[in-house]
Amino acid sequence: MDNGLLVVISGPSGAGKGTICKRLKEVMKDLKVSVSTTTRKPRNGEVEGESYFFINEDDFIKKINNNELLEHAKVYGNYYGTPKEEVFKQLEEGNDVILEIDIQGALQVKKNYPRGVFIFILPPSLKELKNRIEGRGTDSKEVILRRMKCAYDELNYAFEYDYVVLNDDVETAVDKIQCIIKAEKNRAVRKKAIINKIREV
Numbered sequence: 001m002d003n004g005l006l007v008v009i010s011g012p013s014g015a016g017k018g019t020i021c022k023r024l025k026e027v028m029k030d031l032k033v034s035v036s037t038t039t040r041k042p043r044n045g046e047v048e049g050e051s052y053f054f055i056n057e058d059d060f061i062k063k064i065n066n067n068e069l070l071e072h073a074k075v076y077g078n079y080y081g082t083p084k085e086e087v088f089k090q091l092e093e094g095n096d097v098i099l100e101i102d103i104q105g106a107l108q109v110k111k112n113y114p115r116g117v118f119i120f121i122l123p124p125s126l127k128e129l130k131n132r133i134e135g136r137g138t139d140s141k142e143v144i145l146r147r148m149k150c151a152y153d154e155l156n157y158a159f160e161y162d163y164v165v166l167n168d169d170v171e172t173a174v175d176k177i178q179c180i181i182k183a184e185k186n187r188a189v190r191k192k193a194i195i196n197k198i199r200e201v
């Protein structure tokens with residue numbers, strides 16, 4: 001069996017990555033969404049082991065030192081990281097896995113696992129991005145300002161990715177990502193197992 005596809009959904013904070021991934025999971029039921037580890041405190045309604053694995057900073061550092069994370073980054077003062085073992089287990093079992101991570105993390109994954117597919121989610125405008133972050137109602141004015149400055153600079157990284165998807169409408173963006181995933185799954189390099197099977201007499 002060929003390995004599953006690792007799909008990295010990334011882009012500036014507030015570009016709508018979370019909403020896109022949630023919808024993508026609904027329409028592509030076989031996709032496995034990786035649950036990240038973070039030192040951030042849970043927000044209202046977030047569930048341990050579903051939204052994130054919430055741990056303290058000492059335990060996070062231990063995970064880095066034990067090489068348990070596929071990538072990690074400090075985002076707005078908190079650590080976030082992707083547990084390596086679960087992701088590789090799913091890929092080896094032939095399942096496609098989605099990571100929804102920030103740009104620093106995506107660039108690390110690109111270096112360590114270049115076979116992944118890297119998709120940059122573009123907010124329709126920075127004004128819209130500001131409205132979205134404010135609309136979430138979870139961040140202070142100072143944090144919002146910091147996020148906006150960061151988003152402005154982060155747009156430069158779009159060119160490091162394989163694809164850029166504009167999120168002016170969630171359904172359209174999800175459709176585009178589905179097309180990307182379907183096409184990527186049919187790349188010749190990912191068809192070795194089926195080619196060998198067809199050869200069997």
Ligand code: 5GP
Pocket residue numbers: 011012013014017036037040071072073075080081082100101102103104105106
């Ligand atoms: P939030 O705190 O709003 O859930 O996430 C803040 C940022 O951290 C978002 O841009 C999100 O994509 C990113 N993030 C979430 N999980 C991970 C992870 O495992 N690794 C990295 N590098 N970023 C993450």
